[in-house]
Amino acid sequence: MCSLRQAIEVISSLISYSHPIKVFSVKWQLIRNKLEELCSSLTALENCDSIQNPILSGMISAIVASASDCYDLARRCVDLSYNGKLLMQSDLDVMVAKFERHVKNLFGICTTGILTQGFAIVVSRPGVNACKDDMRFYIRDLLTRMKIGDLEMKRQALLNLYDVVVEDDKYVKILVEVGDIVNILVSLLDSVELEIQQEAAKVVSVISGFDSYKSVLIGAGIIGPLIRVLESGSEISKEGAARSLQKLTENSENAWSVSAYGGVTALLKICTSVDSRTALVCPACGILRNLVGVDEIKSFMIEEGAVPALIKLARSKDEAVQLSSIEFLQNIASVDDSVRQLVAREGGIRALVRVFDPKSACSSESREMALRAIENLCFSSTVYIIMLMNYGFMDQLLFFLRNGDVSVQELALKAVFRLCGKSEETKKAMGDAGFMSELVKFVDAKSFEVREMAAVALSSLVSVPKNRKRFVQDDRNVGFLLQLLDQEEANSGNPERHVNSSYQEKRWTPKTVMDELLDIFAFVFSLPFLVMALSYEKTFYNVLSLC
Secondary structure, three states, rough: OHHHHHHHHHHHHHHHHHHOOOOOOOHHHHHHHHHHHHHHHHHHHOOOOOOOOOHHHHHHHHHHHHHHHHHHHHHHHHHHOOOHHHHHHHHHHHHHHHHHHHHHHHHHHHHHOOOOOOHHHHHOOOOOOOOOHHHHOOOOHHHHHHHHOOHHHHHHHHHHHHHHHHHHHHHHHHHHHHHOOOHHHHHHOOOOOHHHHHHHHHHHHOOOHHHHHHHHHHHOOOOOHHHHHHOOOOOOOOHHHHHHHHOOOOOOHHHHHHHHHOOHHHHHHHHHHOOOOOOHHHHHHHHHHHHOOOOHHHHHHHHHHHHHHHHHOOOOOOOHHHHHHHHHHHHHOOOOOOHHHHHOOOOHHHHHHHHHOOOOOOEEEEEHHHHHHHHHHHOHHHHHHHHHHHOOOOHHHHHHHHHHHHHHHHHHHHHHHHHHHOHHHHHHHHHHOOOHHHHHHHOOOOHHHHHHHHHHHHHHHHHHHHHHHHHHOHHHHHHHHHHHHHHHHHOOOOOOOOOOOOOOOOOOHHHHHHHHHHHHHHHHHOOEEEHHHHHHHHHHHHHHOOO
């Protein structure tokens, strides 16, 4: 009767012997995969008393007998002494089936409880510079423990697996290559033991972060179990499942699977629950954001109350939740006027203005996100711009134009630039609020993009008669612009410089800034207030000669 040690040695020897075989390479790789799985399982069982378990002893004898038959096939493939390719292919298929049956039978025996933490040999984790074979052996050992170990062994195996895949990407590749381990992880997501479920969810979350392995998870049927975890798992399990789904739904092809398993309803329940933690709500918002690209799913979200639910989250004091919900609102309403109307009706515009408010405790990042959302949702409609003015948005925008951090100030200037191209009533309101004197300062900025935007915006504002009168009432405005015009004229011979802008696709040059300054003066030349410019005689006559 063969011992476990003898069986392990026979199988290990067979694996080594099969490597040089050049023919039927695909078949032999399948056989080696099964042999490695058997070897890993037998190694984990080595410290068990096989003599006291006749079923296990008989199984070991059968495995060794199959290995002996496989040796004969390997020898003939090495010597090329087989009788016909078709016959050898058939024999190899039979051998694959035999070893597959041994794996399943061994699993069935061991799940009765023969393998426990007390009996199992602990395989040490390979060192930092370990070879791929050692890493593969370690992963296979963990696989065996997940398949046939007791509850504690499975939990410890999952913990060890999570540690290695987080620390070293090479383990993720080996994990995916090792047969059955992804399927085992998927099955463990449905475990009634919450501790096992949450550890499996953490490992899956790591794997889903690799684009090249997402298809493997999808092929293993991961979506359904992940949705079930969202519905009934522990909080930690839900967080892992949500992170995985957010990564998997970056590919819109997976959106329908999430919807088909009831994922939208589960996600909205998470977003509306007062008990949901930030680590769960944020990826839930991210998944919903990824799904809005499918019109049918977007319509279902709206019917289920996604818009008011996410507007409520936008009022949250938690910055991460704020950012995630605002980004969702942008996506769902960006190209759909009916959804923008719904956002406005449900108080979404007011919520965004409150986030942007300098008096709020929100971070600069939240304010920047809110301003982008306000631009995308409101600047295309005069009705929404009027709503913004009624909510005090113009005063907020002016505040950040004067006092904001560099990033917020830049966004504020771009927002002003866009608003100046809207209705005359909007321009009047901006003139009354005091934007013109601030824009004059930006015309002297170092950045050509900033100077150009400020000059264009100022030119647009002074095109309104009421604003022209207000503009020249401050003698510093005309005098300062005359000085700038003198500088621009002196610099007009400089080579062109190119600056990228998301607002204007054109070449930015010193000459374009001077053109805008000339436009401004063209608007105000007819006013009696221009007499103040006579103190700048040289530049004044230069301006006249250019007009």
